[in-house]
Amino acid sequence: MRCEQLDTVIxxxxxxxxxxxxxxxxxxxxxxTCRARLDEARDIERLLQTRAQPVTPASFTSAVMLRIGQERxxxxxxxxxxxxxxxxxxxxxxxxxxxxLAWSLGLLTINVDIGALLxxxxxxxxxxxxxxxQVQTVALAATLLTTTLIVWWWAEAAxx
Amino acid sequence: MDATSEHTLIARCRQxxxxxxxxxxxxxxxxxxxxxxxxxxxxxxxxELAQDVFLKIHKGLPYFRGDAKLSTWIYRIVINALAQxxxxxxxxxxxxxxxxxxxxxxxxxxxFGALLLRDRLQKAIERLPVAYxxxxxxxYLQGLRYEDLAEALDMPMGTVKTHLHRAKRxxxxxxxxxxx
Numbered sequence: 022m023r024c025e026q027l028d029t030v031i032x033x034x035x036x037x038x039x040x041x042x043x044x045x046x047x048x049x050x051x052x053x054t055c056r057a058r059l060d061e062a063r064d065i066e067r068l069l070q071t072r073a074q075p076v077t078p079a080s081f082t083s084a085v086m087l088r089i090g091q092e093r094x095x096x097x098x099x100x101x102x103x104x105x106x107x108x109x110x111x112x113x114x115x116x117x118x119x120x121x122l123a124w125s126l127g128l129l130t131i132n133v134d135i136g137a138l139l140x141x142x143x144x145x146x147x148x149x150x151x152x153x154x155q156v157q158t159v160a161l162a163a164t165l166l167t168t169t170l171i172v173w174w175w176a177e178a179a180x181x
Numbered sequence: 182m183d184a185t186s187e188h189t190l191i192a193r194c195r196q197x198x199x200x201x202x203x204x205x206x207x208x209x210x211x212x213x214x215x216x217x218x219x220x221x222x223x224x225x226x227x228x229e230l231a232q233d234v235f236l237k238i239h240k241g242l243p244y245f246r247g248d249a250k251l252s253t254w255i256y257r258i259v260i261n262a263l264a265q266x267x268x269x270x271x272x273x274x275x276x277x278x279x280x281x282x283x284x285x286x287x288x289x290x291x292x293f294g295a296l297l298l299r300d301r302l303q304k305a306i307e308r309l310p311v312a313y314x315x316x317x318x319x320x321y322l323q324g325l326r327y328e329d330l331a332e333a334l335d336m337p338m339g340t341v342k343t344h345l346h347r348a349k350r351x352x353x354x355x356x357x358x359x360x361x
Binding site for chain 1: 203210215219224228235239302347
């Protein structure tokens, strides 16, 4: 009887599903290695059978339902965003189509004379002075836009 | 839960009945949480992963054909979740030669305290391939049958016991070598 042969049935012996033959038992009686292995296998079996059952947190079900609600809300929000984008894209297409139609019918004529435009700007103090005169208005608009975006972002985060 | 009640519960869940899904969670949370918590020491992470499993169940219920028992299907989801959590242990190798050479246990190994062994055992279990972990954790859970284990692990029922012994042997080898 070799120890390696016995090693393959030690777990079955430890859990009681295999009975050692007389030869095998005789080997275990004189072999300290196999005896130690069998003792350890029995220790493992005993510990596995008596392991403490993890306790499911009391709020587990509520937490799952909350996450399901959040997932559903996110999915709905994604659908809303897609819908809004589609509406926007549709509006742009309609506008562009209308403009194209008007242009093709000769109802819309755009003439741009860059040279005349630049000369007009130069005559009235140049591009820089024109831009500077509008800085206050542009800054106010940018501040309003930024504030709106921040408030929107905060509201979205608070809802999450 | 008998087959008829299970079928009714699934049908109600599919109709969007939140109360039914709450019942389903209450019915299976013990199984799911225990299997996961016994494989992952970090309890917060174990709870999060168990919640993820129920989210997957919620999403997957419309596609659940009912060929297998609900518990078996849930069991598979748990295995997949654990395998994703520990991809290094995802593959079930049935080759015991990978364990490494067996060494003779030292004399003191037979006399270590139960508490120390319990701690080493837990660490060793966490090093087993996921399927072995679930096999051991599932087998020593009350109410989980060999048939469920066999179906979930896609093994013939007759081999489950063999694999269980191999899993425990691998545990013992780990305790003899890496967790002495």
